[in-house]
Amino acid sequence: MKKYIYFFDEGSKEMKSLLGGKGANLAEMNKIGLPVPWGFTITTEACNKYYQDGKKITPELKEKIFENLDKLERKTNKKLGDNENPLLVSVRSGSVISMPGMMDTVLNLGLNDETTEGLGRLTENPRFAYDSYRRFIQMFGDVVLGISKYKFDNILDSVKEANGAENDTDLTVDNLKEIVDKYKSVVKKITNIEFPQDPKEQLMMAVIAVFDSWNNSRAIVYRNINDIPHHLGTAVNVQSMVFGNLGEDSGTGVAFTRNPSNGEQKVFGEFLINAQGEDVVAGIRTPKAIEELNNIMPKVYDQFMEVTKTLEGHYKDMQDIEFTIERGNLYILQTRTGKRTAKAAVNIAVDMVNEGVINKEEAIMRINPEQIDQLLHPTFKLEELEKAQKIAKGLPASPGAATGKVYFTSEEIVEASKKGDKTILVRLETSPEDIEGMVSAEGILTSRGGMTSHAAVVARGMGKCCVAGCGEIKVDEKKKLFKVGDIVIKEGEYISLNGNTGIVYKGIVKTQEAELIGSFSKIMEWADEIRKLKVRTNADTPRDSEMAVKFGAEGIGLCRTEHMFFKDNRILAVREMIVAKTTEERKRALDKLLPFQQEDFIGIFEAMGPRPVTIRLLDPPLHEFLPHKDSDIKVLSDELNMDFNKLKETVEDLKEINPMLGHRGCRLAITYPEIYEMQVKAIILAAIHLSKDKGIDVKPEIMIPLIGHEKELKIIKELVKNTADQIIKDNNVDLQYKIGTMIEIPRAALIADLIAQEAEFFSFGTNDLTQMTYGFSRDDSGKFINEYRQKEVFEKDPFARLDQSGVGKLMEMAVKLGREARKDIKLGICGEHGGDPESIDFCHRIGLEYVSCSPFRVPIARLAAAQAVIINKDQSE
């Protein structure tokens, strides 16, 4: 039989995946000589076997549990169920990845009517014994037997009231005995069985309950939120109890070896005298700061300080330690890597390098790139969150926190913002027409659309909080309200959004601003030294470009030209261009647009200086630029001096059933080459302007979207080249530019060798590539992707994390074929995945030259790119 149980002297911290974090660390602490109460760990494999066997424990496992129990009894000199010297144990879950409070624990196991008496005699403290017993029955009743806690609480309260007891501590032994009796009656009444008196039976029931708690609903939700795989299973730790509630020489507490909120190098913790661990957590009594222990028990304090140093030194990281003092003896019950705020993480990492504890690479590995968002975006105040009323949950589309009054149109947002109101834009989905409203709003909430929907992409670009695809809310844009179940939120009412979790709150939840700290720059500096991938940004405006440069962007990987089309008075010319009936009419309209586009590019080139700027020519279907409501069409027909019916016909004609797969991208340029011609003109004229006027050596990279066939690129490349070279010649300047393509259609990846013959660079457009490779519309998949994650079809939304086995395979093919055909081809990624750490690691591995992401994700990408180097170096060694 496989070894399903490890006694504490058999394990080590390296065995985390088998023993869970808690079990592995208990064994490790035992190994390095720290005072850990004895016990053993049932492995995660045993848990998985339990589930495989249809939630059954095999006789073999049971036997092994009792064998280890024997050993525990020998080590402690106590015996489970012994009336004179009873062994009491705790039975705790212990998962591989920490899931605090999500699973179950049973303490004081081993108590029954007789051992309680024995414990009372042994400790000379019958009150303690019966208090432990009533706690045990309640905990066992709740966790193992599924009896609601409040049934027990009611009894406790009524006995307290009947006896005029204010606190639990005011209860006498007799009171406690009465409570125990009543507790047992409740158990009998509800479960129809007597409260189990056989401690071994108690133990087996508790083990099963802990196994089962792996799949309780809150644990499942927690794992979904935190991307923890559901198949890991939990270990179970059976450990002899020590008691912090045996009198004034006992106590219990928790401490961090450094301050978890700012990283200060000073033990940070609290404790309670004469208490059990749960009392600290329960918050009934106010714990004391750890420093005060020095006054009460100086020797124990010194010993504990020594332990914190040992543990931090041993683990080389900030530790979160639970301890208990039983009659003056210190016991360490748990140590784990301490959770910390982003600020603390960064500070601790830098401090530890300065202290010589870890090196720069280790420091870089210590920081979760995703956490960096916290340093860049506003967050909710923690105390505010507790009382906030959650009303719905959507996709965490763009990080940050926002509070504001709800409005349903871009115009109203702009209006309200002018009056000084903080606002939240709520819509079914956003479109490019909403840009102004999105700029003015604090946050954006949509009921449709996924992680790469318009709202999500644009909000991330702006560094603005966004919750997308929140299907639970029913938006009624006409009536200016939305509903969630029975709750109705009307225009002007407050809501708050958490862009990191996707949660929507009713009313105001106060936020705090982001603050940038010195250690952050240090970490970024180290990351830049190590990483091989360059980091560019996706930016469409001079403002975004400047911000991105501040965040360390080394160029623009994706400048979308279509967003510019919506600005101000340009949209009319755009529409004129679209509804033009002849090439001449179209060219006339395009001539009006040319100076605007040129101006845009001048601004962006100026912000980016000599850094390369990749500009994607027009991509979306033309229909997106037209009005759709009859009333709006009427206005436009007047503006353009056109017949309403003819205009409406044109609008209808341009409608597509699946616009994502329709007439867009380079396909537009096959039909209307004059559009790209104008854009190329604008780019080249802007570049020439800057090189002449400001001496900036601009490096434009002209990118053709949606290429699926090499001939498309051939035709358009010729157009671009002819246009550009003519202007360069006319201006008598020397300007270098590149022509390349997006790889965003599966076919492009499949025939990348043919495409590379025409393209000087590839940029993987992994949003579209994911869409088409998976056949998932990013606008529509929000609806069912959550269900997919719940059923574990995939672990993570493929629009948020690159699907390496499918989409990634295409990318690898394209990289290989592309390099075969053109040795020096430049390869990058500009899909949203360019800002996702795990996807960045993939990009590093397949040998891309750069990733490109929204400005606010640039620091994350820099860090992740450095981590990728470190991780893959380790693996190749």
Place this chain on the structure above:
Amino acid sequence: MKKYIYFFDEGSKEMKSLLGGKGANLAEMNKIGLPVPWGFTITTEACNKYYQDGKKITPELKEKIFENLDKLERKTNKKLGDNENPLLVSVRSGSVISMPGMMDTVLNLGLNDETTEGLGRLTENPRFAYDSYRRFIQMFGDVVLGISKYKFDNILDSVKEANGAENDTDLTVDNLKEIVDKYKSVVKKITNIEFPQDPKEQLMMAVIAVFDSWNNSRAIVYRNINDIPHHLGTAVNVQSMVFGNLGEDSGTGVAFTRNPSNGEQKVFGEFLINAQGEDVVAGIRTPKAIEELNNIMPKVYDQFMEVTKTLEGHYKDMQDIEFTIERGNLYILQTRTGKRTAKAAVNIAVDMVNEGVINKEEAIMRINPEQIDQLLHPTFKLEELEKAQKIAKGLPASPGAATGKVYFTSEEIVEASKKGDKTILVRLETSPEDIEGMVSAEGILTSRGGMTSHAAVVARGMGKCCVAGCGEIKVDEKKKLFKVGDIVIKEGEYISLNGNTGIVYKGIVKTQEAELIGSFSKIMEWADEIRKLKVRTNADTPRDSEMAVKFGAEGIGLCRTEHMFFKDNRILAVREMIVAKTTEERKRALDKLLPFQQEDFIGIFEAMGPRPVTIRLLDPPLHEFLPHKDSDIKVLSDELNMDFNKLKETVEDLKEINPMLGHRGCRLAITYPEIYEMQVKAIILAAIHLSKDKGIDVKPEIMIPLIGHEKELKIIKELVKNTADQIIKDNNVDLQYKIGTMIEIPRAALIADLIAQEAEFFSFGTNDLTQMTYGFSRDDSGKFINEYRQKEVFEKDPFARLDQSGVGKLMEMAVKLGREARKDIKLGICGEHGGDPESIDFCHRIGLEYVSCSPFRVPIARLAAAQAVIINKDQSE
């Protein structure tokens, strides 16, 4: 320098791609000793070089032309431009693939004022000489100088009128001289130059004109329609003239070695005495049947009959021969493989096998699979077509010909059909709701959608004529009319559709029914002996299944279950199911559907007998089944006793921006497993019913659509298996069934090894696979795909012919990965490409087990599959 010119004694029939069909065959006939007037051929490569050089003829080529002219003069003992013994030549185009009448020809070249006199003396027939001269000026004027023919015709007519001449033959030499003078004045007046008198200059100008005619607009259109690549170029044949118009001992004619319309083994042709070739074509004089030549010139007749035998024997195929008799001497001017009707093709092929001329494999290769459609579908009568008024051209979505009154809704079609009217359903696009109308209509015309749009797929399935994606027509369903330019066709007016060409005609064009002939079965029998691919059919009804079996289908490769959902009173239950708010409600509605589905499957299984039947579980998005207009929603809300607003909300909620990439296929079953559960029940119960009641050993293959991730299949497979096995167990029977999947999402092909672990078979759904691999919506791409073909981005609509380098690459990957993971995996294709001969060849090469196509394409597929074996055997030898 490359050899750009071949004299007739240098070429052979194998050099067709260089010399064009005409030139290669002239050289070949010369080689086998037939009387061919001497000449030489300028190659297609020379033509392509001419275009590469910006439409310029190099001095080197010119020199070579004159060198060959020298040789020609030596061979004929005549001299170009010689006043005593002038050489006259014809300058004719000659493309690799025949494009009859599309390019230009100049005859009698070499005549000028002086050589005409000489020719008159030489032939002792000045009238003939001047008649030839005036013909030459007109032809040269038209072809080389671009002067409209009618300008010359006007002169001819006025001189005839002035001289009381009824026919051209009534004109005297003087009349002709007058005409020649006037012709020359017209040339001078229009082109501002004298009519060129230097025969060498004439020759060079004519060569250039023939090169240019490769790209005249009618040639381009012809190539587009007939899938002829635009880059081939044309050869130019310069050949010494012989004259059939030198008197009663001269003549000219054309003949087929067998009857081209029915294949009868008897020379079929006609001739004119004292005439030039163009007179036969012009149709002014009525030619005589070839048999009559025996009476007039029995020796020449015998000689010609001998020639037909020689040529047919040499080419081993029916020949189309042009000949001229000059003063009793027979000359052969052209031979080529004769065009023939499908009926003739099949009859000739079978006859030639019986005659021992060719073997079965050759017979099979002789028949163009696409032509077989003609044998299965009605066609327009040829004489009707000439006078028919074309009004628009769409995609040839489903073959056949149809004439009927236009109606715009399914209901009106049904209504009118009941009254006995023949009808054509005209819509923007069809949806499953239109099925009944499609059944009743003679043909279907849509303004949107491509070759695999709903209308196209369903029409092909029914064997019904359909023109789809006809963007030129503006359909106004409300006003019940459509417009093409200024033409308005209202409800009840007649139009006619040609499903083979996509052309729409105004009014009635009479059709003739298809007729099946004996040789057809023979060919099919031979094809079946040879082919390795099995041929299944895509059929959803017992009627289609029966028809397909008659056409030779060996199973069903795709039975779509959703079409059944629209029938009669089922749709209400379907809608009830969709709008259900709880699983219980949904199950109740599904329970109502179960007996219907079961009945459907019983019918299909019965029709197919022991042949395998692959049933695809529900695929389309649920939204497709719901009404969309407020009024229809109201009706439904009453029927379902639901609140209108709530229902409308549900309808809105289900709308998707890109439904093709949305919540459909297996994704529905992840959310609502009970739908597939019901369908599996219906399949298994039907199979059990047939095996118990009729002893038919039904072989259901349950196919899960839209799999992109192996876990989807794992989850659904478990559901299917549990459901099926339970019923089989309950019924205590032994029933074998298979579970497999469509490969229609690029990702599925990329991870086919993982999917094959769960799937017993793959069926390539190449419609969707093409859509997603190319990023082309089949509903929307119709709009720009024509432009793509015109710009030669691709040669053929990828929805009609499998894109081998892109989509095909994915298929090859999937085949390889699938077989690696499961050796005996069954592989087939059920996309529309399964009926396209070239795609079938590909399927054969990558080793699929079967193709599946609509019933009417089954014979085509059988033939194409046999051809694939023959072609690939040849290549591998």
